[in-house]
Amino acid sequence: MNALHVPAPHVPMEAEIVRRTQESPSVFSLGLRLCDPAQHAAYRFEPGQFNMLYLYGVGEIPISIVSDPEDGDELGHTIRVVGRVTRGFAALKPGDRIGLRGPFGRGWPLLETRGQDLVLVTGGLGCAPLVSVINYVAQRRGEFGRVALLQGVRHMDDMIWRERYARWAKLPDVQVLLAADVAGTGWSWHVGLVTELVDQLAFDVRDARVMVCGPEPMMLASVRKLSASGVADEHIWMSLERNMQCAVGHCGHCQFGAQFLCKDGPVFNYPQIRARLGVKGY
Amino acid sequence: MTTHGYLAREYFGRLLEALRNSGYRCVGPQVLDGAIQYRDLPNAQALPSGWRDSQAPGRYRLEHSNNPRQFAWANGPQALKPFLFAPRETLWCVERDARGALSFRAVLPEAQALAVIGVRACDLAALHLQDAHFLQGQFQDAQYAARRDGLFLVAVNCTHPAATCFCVSTGDGPDVPEANGGCDLVLDEVDDGFIVRSASERGASLIAQLGLAPVTLAQQTVVADQRQQAREAQTRMLPSRDLRPLLDTRLEHPRWADVAARCLSCGNCTSVCPTCFCHSDHESPAIDGSDSTHYREWDSCFTQGHSYIHGITLRADTRLRYRQWLTHKLGAWHDQYGRSGCVGCGRCISWCPVGIDITEEVAALAADTP
Numbered sequence: 001m002n003a004l005h006v007p008a009p010h011v012p013m014e015a016e017i018v019r020r021t022q023e024s025p026s027v028f029s030l031g032l033r034l035c036d037p038a039q040h041a042a043y044r045f046e047p048g049q050f051n052m053l054y055l056y057g058v059g060e061i062p063i064s065i066v067s068d069p070e071d072g073d074e075l076g077h078t079i080r081v082v083g084r085v086t087r088g089f090a091a092l093k094p095g096d097r098i099g100l101r102g103p104f105g106r107g108w109p110l111l112e113t114r115g116q117d118l119v120l121v122t123g124g125l126g127c128a129p130l131v132s133v134i135n136y137v138a139q140r141r142g143e144f145g146r147v148a149l150l151q152g153v154r155h156m157d158d159m160i161w162r163e164r165y166a167r168w169a170k171l172p173d174v175q176v177l178l179a180a181d182v183a184g185t186g187w188s189w190h191v192g193l194v195t196e197l198v199d200q201l202a203f204d205v206r207d208a209r210v211m212v213c214g215p216e217p218m219m220l221a222s223v224r225k226l227s228a229s230g231v232a233d234e235h236i237w238m239s240l241e242r243n244m245q246c247a248v249g250h251c252g253h254c255q256f257g258a259q260f261l262c263k264d265g266p267v268f269n270y271p272q273i274r275a276r277l278g279v280k281g282y
Numbered sequence: 283m284t285t286h287g288y289l290a291r292e293y294f295g296r297l298l299e300a301l302r303n304s305g306y307r308c309v310g311p312q313v314l315d316g317a318i319q320y321r322d323l324p325n326a327q328a329l330p331s332g333w334r335d336s337q338a339p340g341r342y343r344l345e346h347s348n349n350p351r352q353f354a355w356a357n358g359p360q361a362l363k364p365f366l367f368a369p370r371e372t373l374w375c376v377e378r379d380a381r382g383a384l385s386f387r388a389v390l391p392e393a394q395a396l397a398v399i400g401v402r403a404c405d406l407a408a409l410h411l412q413d414a415h416f417l418q419g420q421f422q423d424a425q426y427a428a429r430r431d432g433l434f435l436v437a438v439n440c441t442h443p444a445a446t447c448f449c450v451s452t453g454d455g456p457d458v459p460e461a462n463g464g465c466d467l468v469l470d471e472v473d474d475g476f477i478v479r480s481a482s483e484r485g486a487s488l489i490a491q492l493g494l495a496p497v498t499l500a501q502q503t504v505v506a507d508q509r510q511q512a513r514e515a516q517t518r519m520l521p522s523r524d525l526r527p528l529l530d531t532r533l534e535h536p537r538w539a540d541v542a543a544r545c546l547s548c549g550n551c552t553s554v555c556p557t558c559f560c561h562s563d564h565e566s567p568a569i570d571g572s573d574s575t576h577y578r579e580w581d582s583c584f585t586q587g588h589s590y591i592h593g594i595t596l597r598a599d600t601r602l603r604y605r606q607w608l609t610h611k612l613g614a615w616h617d618q619y620g621r622s623g624c625v626g627c628g629r630c631i632s633w634c635p636v637g638i639d640i641t642e643e644v645a646a647l648a649a650d651t652p
């Protein structure tokens with residue numbers, strides 16, 4: 001038989017929590033190190049890829065890797081508590097052990113977009129997959145053109161990392177634009193939709209490369225706005241979320257039309273998913 | 283080396299013996315709980331001699347006659363899929379020691395040489411697709427690979443397709459292709475025995491042990507005639523082998539709501555379908571907390587959980603689930619694996635409790651534009 005390919009990494013590796021940070025009441029970050037030093041040293045990933053993190057006796061979930069790919073110390077993950085597994089992870093502390101399989105999937109086009117202006121649009125609380133890009137670009141500021149970070153939330157209280165955004169805004173040629181649908185006192189940013197921020201960009205978006213992450217209606221609205229502003233579909237990338245069980249392209253749960261998110265995504269060039277995006281039920 | 287010959291029915295046991303002598307565990311069709319199913323085959327007498335099936339939407343019945351033939355029936359609920367892609371199996375185990383350290387261990391099925399007797403052309407086509415899914419992508423499935431490696435396949439050309447079969451229109455049957463059939467031996471059954479043909483080197487060396495007689499011209503004529511009749515017997519069909527262009531224009535067709543009003547969303551169709559591959563992972567922790575077993579189980583795009591992501595079910599209603607199933611099976615498979623995911627076996631038609639017929643649904647979708 002034609003056994004051209006490597007056996008699937010079906011079995012987790014043991015990982016230790018080396019750092020735990022509470023980012024907001026429902027969001028926390030875990031720094032992980034693979035317990036086997038050889039495994040840890042050999043581990044490589046790209047921003048936008050994800051790991052399957054395993055909580056002992058409960059199950060596995062897909063979580064993006066947010067640390068820098070050249071940070072050899074720990075693998076960073078930022079997790080929002082929503083259910084069984086994430087709640088279990090929230091209760092863990094440094095020194096505790098979990099399982100890790102990965103990295104899986106295709107990440108953001110950081111080589112392809114080198115030297116270009118970047119517009120990074122995130123919505124809601126689901127911005128973890130793009131945080132890795134922000135960190136990556138911040139570390140390598142000279143390798144990219146101008147950068148705009150557009151982040152929108154429903155309520156101003158949902159905005160985590162306001163200090164981080166403030167820090168990013170101080171980097172050369174980085175424009176930070178925040179929006180909240182609902183805002184109160186102490187909110188000096190835009191009140192409204194994240195898509196409206198496109199009009200405030202300091203550079204011409206037509207030549208920029210755009211990466212979008214967030215709830216699908218928000219991503220669709222962003223794409224419409226950007227297309228109307230002259231951005232080519234081929235210059236837009238976005239990260240999707242679907243149920244995942246195996247992460248190796250076999251269980252069928254993550255399918256989006258003909259794409260398997262776990263291996264063909266989760267980051268897609270917009271034309272790859274254009275036909276089904278926004279169609280209810282896919 | 284013999285590649286072709288006649289085996290009288292009373293000597294069929296020689297084939298089983300030769301397979302056992304080569305180390306194979308033999309599995310073959312038998313009548314069990316009112317259906318033809320594949321189980322360990324003790325001897326040739328256990329084959330379903332004289333049994334015929336009668337299939338229709340939502341219907342499968344067996345009838346017995348004095349016909350000496352042992353393969354005069356079309357497929358039962360399942361053939362190869364459960365032997366390679368097990369309905370439930372452990373993937374790995376993890377132990378936790380007193381300090382909380384975890385040790386993970388892969389669990390693989392015991393590699394076993396299995397010979398399956400009686401597989402049909404559609405089963406082989408489906409196997410080909412499951413191979414593509416589990417073995418030929420970026421990652422290889424270790425469980426599937428362990429079982430696949432030792433598989434010996436004895437195929438039988440269909441002489442009695444069921445009313446639900448439409449493999450002619452999908453291009454997958456009723457005969458095994460002369461070249462690259464993907465099996466080891468092919469049988470054509472005649473009243474008093476079998477014409478045996480080898481389809482692989484392993485097959486050729488096996489039939490060399492059977493003492494086959496030359497095939498007569500009369501036998502060749504019988505075989506050609508019954509093959510022709512089997513093709514002509516099929517009345518169901520799909521309108522095209524590539525329905526992608528059609529389905530892409532039918533996503534909002536009212537027929538989806540119509541079929542959803544009948545469909546129970548039970549998932550029978552996906553579990554009998556020889557190409558459906560969906561499964562879920564589950565965890566079974568030991569009561570004392572010292573270890574946990576991670577296993578997978580067949581799942582279906584008709585379940586609530588299949589499209590669940592924290593707080594939302596993307597396909598909450600049957601309309602969206604049936605559409606997902608059909609547009610994947612007949613559409614997205616082309617992009618994923620280069621052809622349709624349907625091999626025309628008709629199982630989903632017979633085993634649907636309310637008799638939903640995939641060919642009829644496609645015809646209705648094709649008939650008019652919304």
Ligand SMILES: Cc1cc2nc3c(=O)[nH]c(=O)nc-3n(C[C@H](O)[C@H](O)[C@H](O)COP(=O)(O)OP(=O)(O)OC[C@H]3O[C@@H](n4cnc5c(N)ncnc54)[C@H](O)[C@@H]3O)c2cc1C
Binds near residue numbers: 060063082240241591
């Ligand atoms: C590629 C990818 C990257 C992700 N990255 C992050 C991240 O960086 N940070 C973060 O907080 N969340 C991320 N998620 C979402 C995260 O996987 C879910 O929030 C998590 O699975 C919920 O698990 P739970 O057991 O707590 O929730 P429950 O609601 O109890 O879910 C039960 C089970 O359903 C499945 N499931 C539920 N929601 C999802 C989902 N969105 N995606 C896949 N399977 C799901 C899981 O198997 C889960 O165990 C990502 C999802 C994907 C697909």
Ligand code: SF4
Binds near residue numbers: 625627
């Ligand atoms: S969709 Fe129905 S007819 Fe086609 S292969 Fe699956 S079970 Fe057989």
Ligand code: SF4
Binds near residue numbers: 549550634635636
């Ligand atoms: S089509 Fe029939 S077999 Fe399939 S889920 Fe619906 S009721 Fe069940």
Ligand code: FES
Binds near residue numbers: 247
């Ligand atoms: S997560 Fe199983 S196929 Fe993608």
